[in-house]
Amino acid sequence: MKTLVIAEHDNTRLAGATRHAVTAAALLGGEVELLVAGDNCGAVVDEAARVAGVSRVIRVEAPFYRDLLAENLAALVLSLVQLKLYGNVLAGSSAWGKNLAPRIAALLDVAQVSDVVKISGRGCYQRPIYAGNVLVGVESDEAVQVLTVRTTAFDSAGDVAVDGAPAPVEVAEAGPDLGLSTLLRREISRSERPELGAAKIVVSGGRGLGNGDNYQRVLTPLADRLGAALGASRAAVDAGYVPNDYQVGQTGKIVAPGLYVAVGISGAIQHLAGMKDSGVIVAINKDPDAPIFQVADYGLVADLFEAVPALTATL
Amino acid sequence: MKVLVPVKRVVDYNVKVRVRSDNSGVDLNGVKMAINPFDEIAVEEAVRLRENQLASEVIVVSCGSAASQETLRTALAMGADRAILVESDAELQPLAVARLLKAVADREQPGLVICGKQAIDDDANQTGQMLAALMGVGQATFASRLVVEGSAIQVTREVDGGLETLALKLPAVVTADLRLNEPRYATLPNIMKAKKKPLEALPAASLGVDIAPRLRHGRHEEPAPRKGGVKVADVAELVGKLKNEAKVI
Incomplete structure (x- = not known):
C-alpha cells in the first residue's frame, strides 16, 4: 500500500518536518511518494527527489498552490488519493501539517491520528494526550x-548518495481553485540561528528575565556562543518579551535538542510537555523549588543575571 | 450574523491526570472538570463581536453527556445568548463531533464558527478543520487576531516562524489560539442570569449522523519520568559536567 507524504515548503526549500515524515512513512510499509504542490517550486521538487526513501515525487503547480493554504491543498490530496489509491497520507505535525491533515481526513471521511510518536505497523500507533502526560495506543482500520x-x-x-539516482518526478494535474481563502501577508522572523524545531542546542528564557531587553541582553550572547536556537516559555511570550514563534510547550513548539538550557523558567506542565524529550536539560533559576529542577539533569540555583554571563564567558 | 461556538467539557488544566492501574484509560473519578481553555477564548471572541455589533447572536453548542450543561452555562455566563446540548453518553471522536456540529450549523446557518484550536484532553487539534471541510468553507486555525469586515474576515494566525494573515469569505471556521484575547471572568449576576438563558437539549441520534468511534484506544501509560538530575554549585561545575560528563558542548 502506497503512502503519500505531503511536502511542506516555501517554493524554495523543503521544510525539515517533511524529512521526518518520510522516515515515519517508511514504517508503514510500501512505497513512499512525496507530493510537492506549489508555484514555481522546481528547487523543492529537485530537493524532494533526492530525499532517501522517496520512490516518486508528484509535482503539481498552480498559482493557487503558492501559499500552500489548506482548502485547495486538501481538495487536491482528495483527488490524488482517489486516483492513485494511496493507503496512507502523512504530514509532519508542524502548524502547517496540523492545519491541513484533519481537513484531508474529513474529505476522505476517515478519522485522523494526530501527533504520532510511534508506529508499530499500519493502523497501530502511539500518541501523547493530556499535554504529553499520558501516552495512548491507537488502532485504526x-x-x-x-x-x-x-x-x-x-x-x-537524509539525501541519497551523491552518485545515487534521484526519484522520478511525475507531473500531476492541479485540482480546483476553491477561492475560499487568500494569504494577505506573512511576517516570518528571519534569523541566522538554527531553526528552533531542528536545533541541536536550544537556549530558552522565561519570566525570570523580567523583560524583552533583558532577554536579548542575557540570552543572545549565550546562544551565539553555543550556536543555539532561542526559545521561550509561554509566560515570556505572553508578557511580550519575544514573538509567539519562540514558544516551547504543549501549544507551542515541541523540541528535543541534545542540550536544552532553561533560564528563568519555572517549568509549568505545558512547558515541560514541549521539551522533556531533550537529551540533556540544564536549568538556571534562583528558586530552588522550581519544578524545572525535577526534570533538569543539571540544575544551578543562582541569579541568572550573574550566572548566564559567567557561563557565556567560560564557554 | 450568528456566531456558533462549540465548547467541550474537559479535565481542568491544573489537574495532573493519572492513568488507571489497569492501563485502560485516565482516571477521571472526582476530577475537577472545566470548559476547555481554548473554547473559553472562542466564546470571549464571539461575545466581543456581538458587543461590537458585528454579530447578532452567539450560540454555544456542546456535544457530550448531560454534564456538559455545566460547561454551556459557563459560556452563557460569559455572555453567549443561548446554548444547544447535543446529548450523547457514547465516546465522541473528532470526526463524529464535526459531523454533529455540521448538522447544527445546517440548522442554525451561522455566518461564523469559532472553535478552540484543540481540546486539552485528547490534544487532537482536528475538529475545527474537519468541520470546515464538511461545511465546504474556508478555515483559519490558530488565530491570534480576528477582524470582521462585512461578508469577509481577516485572521492573523500563529504559524511556525511567525504570523500570517488570511482573508476568508464568510461563512468560515476560525480556531482560537491562546493570544486571541483574555477571557473575562463571569460575574455573579451574569452567572445568575445565565441560568435563565435558553438551553436546548437535542439527542445526538436525532441529528441522523454516524457518530460511531473509528479509532480504538488501547493501552494508556505515563511516559518514563526523567531521572532526577543533580544540582551544581556554580557555573564552573556546570561547564565541567556539560563538557566531561554529558559531553554535549
Missing part, C-alpha cells in the same frame, strides 16, 4: 490512514 507525525520522534531522512 480506516481505509486511508491520515496521520500527522511528531518530528522529534522520527529521524530526519
Whole structure:
C-alpha cells in the first residue's frame, strides 16, 4: 500500500518536518511518494527527489498552490488519493501539517491520528494526550490512514548518495481553485540561528528575565556562543518579551535538542510537555523549588543575571 | 450574523491526570472538570463581536453527556445568548463531533464558527478543520487576531516562524489560539442570569449522523519520568559536567 507524504515548503526549500515524515512513512510499509504542490517550486521538487526513501515525487503547480493554504491543498490530496489509491497520507505535525491533515481526513471521511510518536505497523500507533502526560495506543482500520507525525520522534531522512539516482518526478494535474481563502501577508522572523524545531542546542528564557531587553541582553550572547536556537516559555511570550514563534510547550513548539538550557523558567506542565524529550536539560533559576529542577539533569540555583554571563564567558 | 461556538467539557488544566492501574484509560473519578481553555477564548471572541455589533447572536453548542450543561452555562455566563446540548453518553471522536456540529450549523446557518484550536484532553487539534471541510468553507486555525469586515474576515494566525494573515469569505471556521484575547471572568449576576438563558437539549441520534468511534484506544501509560538530575554549585561545575560528563558542548 502506497503512502503519500505531503511536502511542506516555501517554493524554495523543503521544510525539515517533511524529512521526518518520510522516515515515519517508511514504517508503514510500501512505497513512499512525496507530493510537492506549489508555484514555481522546481528547487523543492529537485530537493524532494533526492530525499532517501522517496520512490516518486508528484509535482503539481498552480498559482493557487503558492501559499500552500489548506482548502485547495486538501481538495487536491482528495483527488490524488482517489486516483492513485494511496493507503496512507502523512504530514509532519508542524502548524502547517496540523492545519491541513484533519481537513484531508474529513474529505476522505476517515478519522485522523494526530501527533504520532510511534508506529508499530499500519493502523497501530502511539500518541501523547493530556499535554504529553499520558501516552495512548491507537488502532485504526480506516481505509486511508491520515496521520500527522511528531518530528522529534522520527529521524530526519537524509539525501541519497551523491552518485545515487534521484526519484522520478511525475507531473500531476492541479485540482480546483476553491477561492475560499487568500494569504494577505506573512511576517516570518528571519534569523541566522538554527531553526528552533531542528536545533541541536536550544537556549530558552522565561519570566525570570523580567523583560524583552533583558532577554536579548542575557540570552543572545549565550546562544551565539553555543550556536543555539532561542526559545521561550509561554509566560515570556505572553508578557511580550519575544514573538509567539519562540514558544516551547504543549501549544507551542515541541523540541528535543541534545542540550536544552532553561533560564528563568519555572517549568509549568505545558512547558515541560514541549521539551522533556531533550537529551540533556540544564536549568538556571534562583528558586530552588522550581519544578524545572525535577526534570533538569543539571540544575544551578543562582541569579541568572550573574550566572548566564559567567557561563557565556567560560564557554 | 450568528456566531456558533462549540465548547467541550474537559479535565481542568491544573489537574495532573493519572492513568488507571489497569492501563485502560485516565482516571477521571472526582476530577475537577472545566470548559476547555481554548473554547473559553472562542466564546470571549464571539461575545466581543456581538458587543461590537458585528454579530447578532452567539450560540454555544456542546456535544457530550448531560454534564456538559455545566460547561454551556459557563459560556452563557460569559455572555453567549443561548446554548444547544447535543446529548450523547457514547465516546465522541473528532470526526463524529464535526459531523454533529455540521448538522447544527445546517440548522442554525451561522455566518461564523469559532472553535478552540484543540481540546486539552485528547490534544487532537482536528475538529475545527474537519468541520470546515464538511461545511465546504474556508478555515483559519490558530488565530491570534480576528477582524470582521462585512461578508469577509481577516485572521492573523500563529504559524511556525511567525504570523500570517488570511482573508476568508464568510461563512468560515476560525480556531482560537491562546493570544486571541483574555477571557473575562463571569460575574455573579451574569452567572445568575445565565441560568435563565435558553438551553436546548437535542439527542445526538436525532441529528441522523454516524457518530460511531473509528479509532480504538488501547493501552494508556505515563511516559518514563526523567531521572532526577543533580544540582551544581556554580557555573564552573556546570561547564565541567556539560563538557566531561554529558559531553554535549
